[in-house]
Amino acid sequence: MSLIKSISGIRGTIGGTVNDNLTPVDAVKFAASYGSWLIKRNNNSKNLTVVVGRDARISGKMVSSLVANTLVGMGINVIDLGLSTTPTVEVAVPLEKANGGIILTASHNPKQWNALKLLNEKGEFLNAADGAEILNIADSDGYTFAEVDDLGTYTKLSGYMDKHIEEVLKLDFVDVDAIKNAKFKVVVDAVNSTGGIVIPNLLERLGVECVKLYCEPNGQFPHNPEPLPAHLVDISELVVKENADLGIVVDPDVDRLALVCEDGSMFGEEYTLVACADYVLGLAKGNTVSNLSSSRALRDVTEKHGGTYKASAVGEVNVVELMKDTNAIIGGEGNGGIIYPASHYGRDSLVGVALFLSHLAKSKMSCKALRESYPSYFMSKNKIQLTPQLDVDAILAQMADKYKDEDVNTIDGVKIDFANEWVHLRKSNTEPIIRIYTESGSQNNADQLAKRVMDEIATIAGI
Numbered sequence: 001m002s003l004i005k006s007i008s009g010i011r012g013t014i015g016g017t018v019n020d021n022l023t024p025v026d027a028v029k030f031a032a033s034y035g036s037w038l039i040k041r042n043n044n045s046k047n048l049t050v051v052v053g054r055d056a057r058i059s060g061k062m063v064s065s066l067v068a069n070t071l072v073g074m075g076i077n078v079i080d081l082g083l084s085t086t087p088t089v090e091v092a093v094p095l096e097k098a099n100g101g102i103i104l105t106a107s108h109n110p111k112q113w114n115a116l117k118l119l120n121e122k123g124e125f126l127n128a129a130d131g132a133e134i135l136n137i138a139d140s141d142g143y144t145f146a147e148v149d150d151l152g153t154y155t156k157l158s159g160y161m162d163k164h165i166e167e168v169l170k171l172d173f174v175d176v177d178a179i180k181n182a183k184f185k186v187v188v189d190a191v192n193s194t195g196g197i198v199i200p201n202l203l204e205r206l207g208v209e210c211v212k213l214y215c216e217p218n219g220q221f222p223h224n225p226e227p228l229p230a231h232l233v234d235i236s237e238l239v240v241k242e243n244a245d246l247g248i249v250v251d252p253d254v255d256r257l258a259l260v261c262e263d264g265s266m267f268g269e270e271y272t273l274v275a276c277a278d279y280v281l282g283l284a285k286g287n288t289v290s291n292l293s294s295s296r297a298l299r300d301v302t303e304k305h306g307g308t309y310k311a312s313a314v315g316e317v318n319v320v321e322l323m324k325d326t327n328a329i330i331g332g333e334g335n336g337g338i339i340y341p342a343s344h345y346g347r348d349s350l351v352g353v354a355l356f357l358s359h360l361a362k363s364k365m366s367c368k369a370l371r372e373s374y375p376s377y378f379m380s381k382n383k384i385q386l387t388p389q390l391d392v393d394a395i396l397a398q399m400a401d402k403y404k405d406e407d408v409n410t411i412d413g414v415k416i417d418f419a420n421e422w423v424h425l426r427k428s429n430t431e432p433i434i435r436i437y438t439e440s441g442s443q444n445n446a447d448q449l450a451k452r453v454m455d456e457i458a459t460i461a462g463i
Helices: 024-041 060-073 086-095 128-140 160-169 176-182 195-205 233-241 269-283 297-304 316-326 349-363 367-372 392-402 443-461
Strands: 003-006 009-013 049-054 077-083 100-104 113-119 154-156 185-189 209-213 246-250 257-260 287-291 309-312 328-333 337-339 378-385 407-409 414-417 422-427 433-440
Touching (some): 003 128, 009 024, 024 060, 024 113, 024 128, 049 060, 049 086, 060 077, 060 100, 060 113, 060 154, 077 086, 086 113, 086 349, 160 195, 160 349, 195 209, 195 246, 209 233, 233 246, 233 257, 269 287, 269 297, 269 328, 269 349, 287 297, 309 316, 349 367, 378 443, 422 443, 433 443
Parallel strands (some): 049 077, 049 100, 077 154, 185 246, 287 309, 287 328
Antiparallel strands (some): 003 009, 100 113, 246 257, 378 433, 407 414, 422 433
16 A cells, blocks of 8 residues: 555655556646646636645656646646745745645655645645545546647746745744844754755854754655654764754654754654744733644643643644634644744744744753753654554444543544543554554653553454
8 A cells, every 4th residue: 555545635655556656647647636626626717826846855856747747738837946845835825826736745754755745725735625526536537638729837936945934034923133142053954855955044044053964955865754753863962962052853845843952852743832832822822723642731831821722633734724713823733843823824844943943042941941841741652554454443433432431532533531641543644554642741651551552452453
């Protein structure tokens, strides 16, 4: 199962056979499906524009060319940003008054993967209904291409990551002077993708000394690109060796932000959002949102500032929808994704870096001390590989029934809230796995809870 079609896009491994992997044929079909949906959405308009950008994956240029030329073949104009980031494309869509956007990136997946992430005219991910409509078009091959006189135009537009930086620096709560005066020294691990261009450039504008680690955008990921502690040994050691104030880690498409303290310890992906929210809520009263798999620490910090916290189903589009419904002034996902509506409704590591460094500079605390100032929760993130024979929905239903006397939420998989800890079980939208996230007051307790639940699932499934 190397080709995953979902309402959020299409993702798969490069090469192989059509419909089983992300082949050129699949890329063209899905781009054409998106183009057909866009034309219909705009009442068959003949003058539509789509912004396209890609991360530094080896396959990026090939897939981007296929997608761009497919759209041109449908009569849609394409603005190609070239090497870019997911949030940069999101910012570019409304700035360019485009009708939509496509980012070619498989986010945290290894280098053999790529994907098409789809945006609407606001530069936001599509909702479930729109995503389902595109899948239906793809299933039925329901697209029509333009005649020769009606082909779209293709325009390359460079420099948009710098424009994105300018937008971040203009944000009211980004205190450029405070950051410059703090004279920070930072190590950056950008896993040899486009973060290796944009994050050092942002830091330079903020007067921060930057030590680069894996910042060559060649798509050769030097470690697993998901920014989890087990994959961040090199930057942890380099932060200590360089006597740096902190380390900054981004994933290949630069929408997730992880931080490393000055002693080489992990600040914790979950606490990226907690710290940024603490800073923003200290300057403006408001509400927050994260998903069901995110730490309770955000709730605690929000309530400390007099705001209200709500949890959504997993998925950026779900977080954004609930943020809009509750007028949240900051939110995101516990995987290090910061969504700050004053900028745009999308996870953005550039915004996260600027807000975090503003907070760190003005607090006059070390990175480690700042982390220790927050409620201490510990998470364990695990997964169970799926096989076609497993009835995942039945397994989750049995787990919900087993713990029916606890606080159980089933809007997205099964979330079981105990008095002092929780577990969230859900089927991934992007990989053939069940994710098992737990949180407790110590790492040992979180790990033990995860082990117990995984053993229970194995017993139910007979594996």
